[in-house]
Amino acid sequence: MPASRRRATLATVAASAGVSVATVSKVLNGRSDVAPSTRSLVQSLLEQHDYVAPPQRRGEAAAAGTIEVEFDADLNAYSTEIVQGAVRAGAELDVAIVVSIRTNAGRTGVWARDLVAAGRRALIAVTGELTAGQLAALSRARLPLVVIDPLNLPQTQVTSVGSTNFAGGLAATQHLLALGHRRIAYLGGPATAACNQARLHGYRAAMEAAGAPIPPGHVRTGRFLYQDGVAGGAALLDLPEAPTAIFAGCDEIALGVLEATRARGLRVPEDLSIVGFDDTQLAQTASPPLTTVRQPLREMGGVAVRTALRLAAGERVDSHHVELATELVVRGSTTGTPARA
Structure with missing residues (x-):
């Protein structure tokens, strides 16, 4: 193994600092009988050498x-x-x-x-x-x-x-399609997040299988946060042809959509159906209780x-x-x- 890749030892750090191995050991153990300047130097060199204690030194x-x-x-x-x-x-x-x-x-x-x-x-x-x-x-x-x-x-x-995010996204969208919805929007988390991509792919697969087109603007991504649900839900509901149902990428987003719906004088589920993802306590205590995909x-x-x-x-x-x-x-x-x- 090349020297540059070898695991650093106490002796390596001590030699670099010009102190004894005992002094380096005291710094590692948080002892107070080390001069501040020496302590700072040793700590800097421990980080520089990427020192990690061997298993026998990791304590009780x-x-x-x-x-x-x-x-x-x-x-x-x-x-x-x-x-x-x-x-x-x-x-x-x-x-x-x-x-x-x-x-x-x-x-x-x-x-x-x-x-x-x-x-x-x-x-x-x-x-x-x-x-x-x-x-x-x-x-x-x-x-x-x-x-x-x-x-x-x-x-x-x-x-x-x-979890089976694709299957969850597929099931959520198929549920809305079975209820008669065709203008179904997806409001998810970060576009690059693997879990968000899988849920979105499940949504798209269900829509395509049902022959339901996805209008421009009906897929939005952001963060897995309540405030993103409020903002994203408002943007979807303000579209010329607003969705009749929204599949949210998590329960927090779904609750944000719920608030955006109420702010516009609309009712859930009479005017808008909402499905979340996760099945946290938030979903169970929401008003109305949230239809969601249970992630274990x-x-x-x-x-x-x-x-x-x-x-x-x-x-x-x-x-x-x-x-x-x-x-x-x-x-x-x-x-x-x-x-x-």
Whole structure:
């Protein structure tokens, strides 16, 4: 192995800093008896050398075992479901689950090294996008990674857990078509997100099979956020030939569409049918309760934990990408074509 690719050691860092190995060890362990200037120099060199402690130095935390579940944004109804599934699986398998929000994505070496130093056995990343540098840092740290609902198409070297998004999009649109709707719009998340693309493809496949044309402007993308549902829903409802039904890419977007509908004096489902995606608590408590595609979020969290532990134990997994089945849940937000159609 070339010297530039060898794993850095305490001796390597100590030699670069001109200090003893004991001093570097003190910095790693957070000891206070190190001069601030020396501490700063050593920390800088640890990052420069991308130092990761070997397994025998990772402390008692590694023996107990913890898994980091990391999100790229504040928790919401979607992420809470995943956390509950992960925590339940952790309790069954006697492993602690630590939940965090990624804030230091730009410092890949420090990020990966800190995870290892904290005794993490594996990392579960939920949505978001991991850069090539972050993937490389995790690989050098030998920290197993599982991605839930990846925004980008899964890479062969990255293990991921998702759901049958295409089938879900197909079922949602077929439900609206069966009710007699033909002017059905799709309002989704980021255009480049793999899950959004799959749901959109399911929608298009159902419309094409039914011979239902998709008018210009009836497909919109944005973010998986409530405010995007409000704005996108308003834009769709203000079209000269507004849709009679909207398939939303997630429950939060669907609730935003619901608000945009009410702001225009229209009723759901009498004037507009709405279908969401996820089946979070938001869908069940909405008024009216939301017809949606159930994505098994808790099960996805549990599968991710069990898969991460298998990777941490050096076991092989049957597939680098696992998809769990979705299911259409019909509630009160959909009905037949309104008279105004």
